[in-house]
Amino acid sequence: MSIRALVVDDEPLGRRAIRRFLGKHVGVDVIGECGDGESAVRAIRERKPDLVFLDVQMPEMDGFQVLSEVGASEMPVTIFVTAHDRYALRAFDANAIDYVLKPIGKERFERALTRAKHELPGSSTATRCTG
Amino acid sequence: MAHSQLDVGRHKALLLAAWLAVVFVFAVQWFVYDAARGDADPFRYYLWWSCYTWGVLTPVVVTFAYHKPISGVTWKRALPLHLGASFVLVASEVSIEAMLGTLRLHHDLSVQEALRHYFTRHAQVSLLAYWMLVGAVRLYRMRDEAHRRELRSSKLEAELSAAQLEVLRAQIHPHFLFNTLQAATTLMHEDPDGAEDILLRLSELLRVSVDESHIQEVPLERELEVLDLYMGIQARRFGDRLRFEVSIDQNVRDCMVPALILQPLIENAIRHGIGRYKGSDTVSVRGFREGEFLRLEVRNLNSRLEDKSARSLGPGVGLANTRARLEQLYGNRQEFGLRNLEPTGVSAELSIPLRSAPVLIEEPSR
Numbered sequence: 001m002s003i004r005a006l007v008v009d010d011e012p013l014g015r016r017a018i019r020r021f022l023g024k025h026v027g028v029d030v031i032g033e034c035g036d037g038e039s040a041v042r043a044i045r046e047r048k049p050d051l052v053f054l055d056v057q058m059p060e061m062d063g064f065q066v067l068s069e070v071g072a073s074e075m076p077v078t079i080f081v082t083a084h085d086r087y088a089l090r091a092f093d094a095n096a097i098d099y100v101l102k103p104i105g106k107e108r109f110e111r112a113l114t115r116a117k118h119e120l121p122g123s124s125t126a127t128r129c130t131g
Numbered sequence: 132m133a134h135s136q137l138d139v140g141r142h143k144a145l146l147l148a149a150w151l152a153v154v155f156v157f158a159v160q161w162f163v164y165d166a167a168r169g170d171a172d173p174f175r176y177y178l179w180w181s182c183y184t185w186g187v188l189t190p191v192v193v194t195f196a197y198h199k200p201i202s203g204v205t206w207k208r209a210l211p212l213h214l215g216a217s218f219v220l221v222a223s224e225v226s227i228e229a230m231l232g233t234l235r236l237h238h239d240l241s242v243q244e245a246l247r248h249y250f251t252r253h254a255q256v257s258l259l260a261y262w263m264l265v266g267a268v269r270l271y272r273m274r275d276e277a278h279r280r281e282l283r284s285s286k287l288e289a290e291l292s293a294a295q296l297e298v299l300r301a302q303i304h305p306h307f308l309f310n311t312l313q314a315a316t317t318l319m320h321e322d323p324d325g326a327e328d329i330l331l332r333l334s335e336l337l338r339v340s341v342d343e344s345h346i347q348e349v350p351l352e353r354e355l356e357v358l359d360l361y362m363g364i365q366a367r368r369f370g371d372r373l374r375f376e377v378s379i380d381q382n383v384r385d386c387m388v389p390a391l392i393l394q395p396l397i398e399n400a401i402r403h404g405i406g407r408y409k410g411s412d413t414v415s416v417r418g419f420r421e422g423e424f425l426r427l428e429v430r431n432l433n434s435r436l437e438d439k440s441a442r443s444l445g446p447g448v449g450l451a452n453t454r455a456r457l458e459q460l461y462g463n464r465q466e467f468g469l470r471n472l473e474p475t476g477v478s479a480e481l482s483i484p485l486r487s488a489p490v491l492i493e494e495p496s497r
Contacts, residue, residue, distance in 0.1 A: 010372075010409070011310055011313075011314070011368050011369060011370075012369075012370045012371075013313060013314040013317045013318065013367070013368060013370075014310065014313055014314075014317075016317050016321070017313055017316065017317040020317065020320060035372075035409070036409035037409075038409070057306055058409075059405065059406055059407050059408050059409045060407065060408060060409050083305045083306050083308070083309035083310055083313075084305045084306070084309075101309070102309040102310060102312070102313040103309060103312040103313040103315075103316045104313065104316075
């Protein structure tokens with residue numbers, strides 16, 4: 001079974017960057033994109049993705065607010081995507097599996113994705129541990 | 132302000148010094164005149180005499196000379212005025228002298244003789260004193276104006292630097308900079324020309340904000356070019372969400388505007404509009420003539436001035452600096468403010484004197 005991923009960013013080119021990286025992975029399907037926090041909350045509740053790429057700075061409801069609105073226990077595995085590295089600590093506090101900085105580099109993205117796959121139950125790659 | 136109080140203090144001290152000097156010089160002159168003829172009273176007597184005449188006249192002359200300066204612009208009116216005034220004042224001075232002399236010396240001269248006596252003794256020197264006072268006041272004013280001009284131009288320079296810094300700060304703000312670079316890296320794979328465009332625009336914007344030419348004013352046309360760099364980047368980043376409308380009347384395109392004056396306003400309109408509210412927004416820039424003024428408006432359609440944000444007119448030093456620069460450049464011949472639009476949206480509006488040549492750094496008209 002492939003991983004179902006949701007991409008949340010208020011800028012279309014930010015979403016497309018993630019889509020492009022994910023396109024190279026056969027085991028990951030992008031089930032949707034959201035351009036703001038509110039629709040992200042809805043999509044997470046209704047469509048229950050396994051993995052979410054969550055932009056921090058968005059209008060009206062930012063990434064952290066999305067997380068607290070959905071509730072930590074209901075949140076899929078989360079990778080924060082942000083232009084600010086000052087959000088890094090907060091991202092880990094919020095139980096994110098990883099965070100990546102914009103502009104996103106290929107290697108850093110792969111590392112975050114690998115981490116996420118380890119976290120996902122039933123994933124075939126979850127047996128290997130790369131601390 | 133502290134320095135203007137200091138100026139007033141210094142001004143008063145100078146006035147007092149000038150007054151004492153004139154009184155003293157006249158007392159000495161009379162004393163020497165009489166002493167040379169072997170007919171001198173004690174010096175005290177001349178000092179008192181001088182106090183009664185030039186002691187009274189000096190402040191009058193100085194005040195008059197200060198408020199009616201003879202300059203390259205005003206001399207046609209001021210010169211005859213001072214010529215007349217100098218004769219009137221000297222005549223009254225000689226009359227006071229004659230009167231005092233009669234009262235004090237109890238000599239047996241008739242009024243006419245006393246007047247003639249004092250007129251021949253003192254008129255030329257008094258006339259000379261009048262014009263020397265006028266000259267001294269003029270010199271003082273010129274120095275004072277030069278000092279003020281210098282102060283003003285250094286203030287303007289500081290505000291321009293602040294404006295450049297503000298633009299630079301906005302450019303290297305992580306949210307703008309890294310999202311722009313993210314956009315460029317993504318476009319590289321889909322649309323290399325688009326990626327090139329966004330990077331060239333970013334470079335050009337950075338170049339403008341680290342520019343060291345210290346040009347205070349640029350033609351509106353040039354300011355619009357800089358704006359276009361910024362708007363082009365934002366339009367690519369936000370795609371369909373953000374629309375720009377620029378409508379500048381042809382007859383104001385060569386008008387001079389303060390360099391980088393619109394940039395912070397556009398940035399504000401985007402940050403408080405599309406940056407805070409989801410959905411799409413239209414940011415418009417309008418420029419047109421209104422009587423003797425150039426009016427510029429930057430508005431968005433979905434933000435709102437709350438009491439909270441109206442207090443600071445948007446966060447940061449951007450708009451405070453905008454206000455300070457406009458005041459420094461155009462005195463009270465300018466207007467700047469933000470207002471809410473109906474049903475939503477905020478308009479930043481400014482009016483500056485309509486001119487198609489750069490402003491000379493002079494005292495703003497009050």
